[in-house]
Every structure is written in structure tokens, then in C-alpha cells.
Amino acid sequence: MAQKYDITMKNIFSDMADDIMSYFLGLQYTKIDELNIEFARVERRDSDMIFKCTIDKGNVAVHIEFQSENDGKMPYRMLRYSLEIMEKHNLIPYQIVVYIGKDNVNMVNSLSYDFGEQNTLDYRYRIINVGEIKFTEVIKTDYYDLYSLLPLMDKNRRKEEGEKYLERCVEAIKGIPLDINKKKDIAFKAEILSGIVYKREVIEKAFMEVVRMFRIEESETYKMIIEKGIEKGAQQEKIAIAKEMLSEGISIEKISKITKLSVEEIKKLIN
Incomplete structure (x- = not known):
């Protein structure tokens, strides 16, 4: 891709x-x-x-x-x-x-x-x-890792329902019968991928409760990203990552926490 x-x-x-x-x-x-x-x-x-x-x-x-x-x-x-x-x-x-x-x-x-x-x-x-791929078909299955892709599925329904569809996806992830750590990971991936089709403010609103409930920053994927060098990487790498996360709809505060860039530095990238 x-x-x-x-x-x-x-x-x-x-x-x-x-x-x-x-x-x-x-x-x-x-x-x-x-x-x-x-x-x-x-x-x-x-x-x-x-x-x-x-x-x-x-x-x-x-x-x-x-x-x-x-x-x-x-x-x-x-x-x-x-x-x-x-x-x-x-x-x-x-x-x-x-x-x-x-x-x-x-x-x-x-x-x-x-x-x-x-x-x-x-x-x-x-x-x-x-x-x-239909939302209703996937949630009938136990292929729970695919729930990370729910925000990108069912294009026609997504267009009709708008942000309500994203909220429906979040509810489906919350209801997965898996342990909390696995749900954290799936929710974090879904939040990132939502940035492909939704605006930042819509994503933040839809995921507000689940982020607070699951403490998404503790997900394994979140930790792996940090371990790959986000926390201790070079300045240019941090800036590149921050730009991508901005385009994905992730909040400035969360990007700052992940990349260790200041809020002011990140705001300068919004142009």
C-alpha cells in the first residue's frame, strides 16, 4: 500500500x-x-x-x-x-x-x-x-481480529450512518468476549485505521469512552510502536510519525505522548 x-x-x-x-x-x-x-x-x-x-x-x-x-x-x-x-x-x-x-x-x-x-x-x-464486507456478517463470526477493520467496512452503510456507524463499530469492539488486553489492542488498531475514512473530531468522539475504559496506551500494539523507536528515535523520525498520526486523526495530545514531541512542535506540522 x-x-x-x-x-x-x-x-x-x-x-x-x-x-x-x-x-x-x-x-x-x-x-x-x-x-x-x-x-x-x-x-x-x-x-x-x-x-x-x-x-x-x-x-x-x-x-x-x-x-x-x-x-x-x-x-x-x-x-x-x-x-x-x-x-x-x-x-x-x-x-x-x-x-x-x-x-x-x-x-x-x-x-x-x-x-x-x-x-x-x-x-x-x-x-x-x-x-x-458487511458489518453484520463479520460480527456474526468469531474472527475478532477483523473487528479492527470494521470502521473501513460496509461502505454504503458507513455513508448512510456517518459517525453513528463508527460508534456502532466501537460498541461491537467493546462487546468482544475476549480479555481486556486483547480488546485494547483491537480498539487501538481500529482507532488508527478509522483515520482513513473519518475526520479527527469524529474519531475522538467515538473512541472517547473506549480509550478511557481500556487505557489504550497500554495496548500491545501501542507498546510495540514505541519499542520500534518512536520513544527514542531521531527527531526527523518522530516528526514523520507525528505527521502520519495527524493524518490518521489521532489527537495532538496523544501524538505528543507517543512521540515525546511538544504540543507546540506538533501544531507547527498542521499545514
Whole structure:
């Protein structure tokens, strides 16, 4: 996806991998190992998620990319990724792009040409548009890690209900039958991801009670972000993180607490 969430990408989505493969893809699988590949030939970036899994067709590499914006070059990127996976791990890649953006999906999911049987290409991967997933369908399941994505789901209902929909998502997270620490983590991720489609003041209002109730700053994801260098990182890194959090709708006070930048320093970034 775009670089907006690179800092916390794996922390936000790592716990969702099993639920995504089971619920979104309907895969019956056994996860063997996580494969960390830096796509040096492509963009010198780490993959979002790649897992070596056993499915009914044998061992495969399940490759999941998250995208918050439409990218016309996505098919070329995904094809290059697939070649890297096959070359380095000798595994057939099962590739998925999970689209979490605000706009409608207008990316294609294939590349093809045909110059006769000696020179053809027919390449495809799957795009899952989270905005098309129904709120009511997900909350009927026990795929609780997917509740972090609820604010981005059910686009039509979200548009009709506005901030009421976000409040409904918060209530669903509060009602999850899991221990408080897991709920903290899911709520924190949902709050961050809400920034893709909601304005800051709407997010703060919707999550006000749950932040106070769960003490979100104690969530494991929150702690991991700090451990990754937010607390002791260089000034430029802190500023970059603060800018991203501002765009995600997180309050200035909370950003100050996380990054250790002053409120005045953060206010100067709002332009």
C-alpha cells in the first residue's frame, strides 16, 4: 500500500493474517513459517505479509499486500513480487491485495498478452475490497481480529450512518468476549485505521469512552510502536510519525505522548 502506514503496518495487521486467510479467502491451511522478503529489485521495501502454508494443493506462499490508495501499477508490482517469491523460495504464490482505501477500487488485478502459444502471459491475483464486507456478517463470526477493520467496512452503510456507524463499530469492539488486553489492542488498531475514512473530531468522539475504559496506551500494539523507536528515535523520525498520526486523526495530545514531541512542535506540522 502507500507509505502512509509503513511505520506501523506489520504491527497493525500481523494478528489479522489468520483471520484474513480463513474468513476472506476461505483457505483451509496449515501455516508453516513466515517468509520475510525484501523486494530489492522492486522498491527496496519489505513485503507486507508472506507465509509458507500447506493447502490442499500442497505448499504455497500466501502473499498479502495492503493498499490504501489505488495504484495503476499494482499488477506490475505484484507480478514482480511473485517472481521474487518463486525464485527465492521455489513456492507458488497465492497473492491477495487487501484494499482498505476510502475511494472505490479502480485497480485491475491481471496482466496478459498473447502472441501465440509460444509467447503468452495470463497473470492474475485477487483483490479484496474491505469496503464491500458487511458489518453484520463479520460480527456474526468469531474472527475478532477483523473487528479492527470494521470502521473501513460496509461502505454504503458507513455513508448512510456517518459517525453513528463508527460508534456502532466501537460498541461491537467493546462487546468482544475476549480479555481486556486483547480488546485494547483491537480498539487501538481500529482507532488508527478509522483515520482513513473519518475526520479527527469524529474519531475522538467515538473512541472517547473506549480509550478511557481500556487505557489504550497500554495496548500491545501501542507498546510495540514505541519499542520500534518512536520513544527514542531521531527527531526527523518522530516528526514523520507525528505527521502520519495527524493524518490518521489521532489527537495532538496523544501524538505528543507517543512521540515525546511538544504540543507546540506538533501544531507547527498542521499545514
